[in-house]
Amino acid sequence: MTDYDIIIIGSGPAGLEAAITSVIRHKKILLLGQNDLSSKLRKAHIINNYLGFHDIHGPELADRFTEHLQSLNIEVTPKKAAAVYDMGDSFAVQSGAEMFQCKSVILATGVITKNLFPGEEELLGRGVSYCATCDAALYPDKTAIVISYSKNEEKEAEFLAEYAKKVIYIPMYDDPAISGDNVEIVSKKPLEILGEDSFTALRTDDGDIPADGVFILRENIAPDSLIPGIEMDQTHVIVKSDMSTNIPGVFACGDLTGPPYQFIKSAGEGNIAALSACAFIDSKKNV
Ligand SMILES: Cc1cc2nc3c(=O)[nH]c(=O)nc-3n(C[C@H](O)[C@H](O)[C@H](O)COP(=O)(O)OP(=O)(O)OC[C@H]3O[C@@H](n4cnc5c(N)ncnc54)[C@H](O)[C@@H]3O)c2cc1C
Numbered sequence: 001m002t003d004y005d006i007i008i009i010g011s012g013p014a015g016l017e018a019a020i021t022s023v024i025r026h027k028k029i030l031l032l033g034q035n036d037l038s039s040k041l042r043k044a045h046i047i048n049n050y051l052g053f054h055d056i057h058g059p060e061l062a063d064r065f066t067e068h069l070q071s072l073n074i075e076v077t078p079k080k081a082a083a084v085y086d087m088g089d090s091f092a093v094q095s096g097a098e099m100f101q102c103k104s105v106i107l108a109t110g111v112i113t114k115n116l117f118p119g120e121e122e123l124l125g126r127g128v129s130y131c132a133t134c135d136a137a138l139y140p141d142k143t144a145i146v147i148s149y150s151k152n153e154e155k156e157a158e159f160l161a162e163y164a165k166k167v168i169y170i171p172m173y174d175d176p177a178i179s180g181d182n183v184e185i186v187s188k189k190p191l192e193i194l195g196e197d198s199f200t201a202l203r204t205d206d207g208d209i210p211a212d213g214v215f216i217l218r219e220n221i222a223p224d225s226l227i228p229g230i231e232m233d234q235t236h237v238i239v240k241s242d243m244s245t246n247i248p249g250v251f252a253c254g255d256l257t258g259p260p261y262q263f264i265k266s267a268g269e270g271n272i273a274a275l276s277a278c279a280f281i282d283s284k285k286n287v
Pocket residue numbers: 009010011012013014015032033034037038039040041043044045046047048049079080081082108109110111219220221253254255256260261262263264266
């Protein structure tokens with residue numbers, strides 16, 4: 001297990017600013033996210049309210065962010081955090097089959113805009129999963145459905161297909177390019193997760209698909225699924241003004257702490273979260 005001072009989960013403005021501030025404070029960090037940083041940042045047409053960068057296109061601002069990271073030798077590790085475990089005096093962050101250890105965690109995963117499917121929350125952990133790599137081993141000789149919102153998840157589904165008898169892959173994007181003899185790509189619209197005590201089938205706009213389990217792979221995972229026990233107000237993590245959460249050593253920033261959903265607010269909170277995480281780590285040294 002690799003050791004870090006701070007693991008930052010999310011590569012939008014909040015996570016990037018948290019990474020920059022942490023490195024300036026001489027902390028060893030791991031920044032988990034996407035190579036293209038943030039799809040929201042890329043989609044923004046003209047940004048007029050980010051101090052010092054008026055009339056700037058989202059992709060151009062993203063390039064400026066990348067230059068800033070490079071100037072400090074900060075790299076984004078293009079991996080998705082699947083779970084965070086509180087180990088008492090440290091945290092373990094799982095990404096696929098890998099585990100990373102750290103003293104403090106900063107959540108900067110953005111806000112979940114997609115609605116959950118009816119039945120999803122009720123059957124989570126009982127046939128509904130958000131992490132194919134974590135649960136693939138439970139599927140020998142079984143059939144799994146994967147509802148995938150991004151091309152980035154194709155590797156996850158291919159890994160699952162190495163274990164499962166069959167994977168039914170439902171892409172929620174264009175031009176899927178997933179491979180595997182036991183992978184069937186199905187173009188149907190998922191509507192509802194069915195089952196009483198455990199998952200039995202997926203209802204779609206074109207009939208029910210029975211299976212042993214369903215993996216729902218979105219760009220971001222609900223914070224309370226990532227870290228059980230974190231206090232939430234609906235889809236937002238509850239934070240104090242220093243960006244601390246109810247779990248000592250875990251900080252949150254950006255869209256996931258609530259509106260206004262703005263670049264500058266996210267970056268500002270990323271700065272505060274990093275300074276608070278540094279202070280948390282330094283306070284432990286003196287105990
Ligand atoms: C079309 C559009 C235009 C906009 N225009 C403006 C504007 O003009 N001005 C303005 O101020 N705001 C604008 N916004 C809002 C702005 O995009 C958001 O407020 C901002 O991106 C939030 O930053 P964030 O860092 O909190 O989250 P995000 O930018 O959403 O970044 C979160 C990142 O975390 C990653 N992530 C999530 N879960 C995990 C995980 N488990 N492991 C690893 N990585 C993970 C995601 O992939 C993503 O890269 C716009 C938004 C959109 C969609």
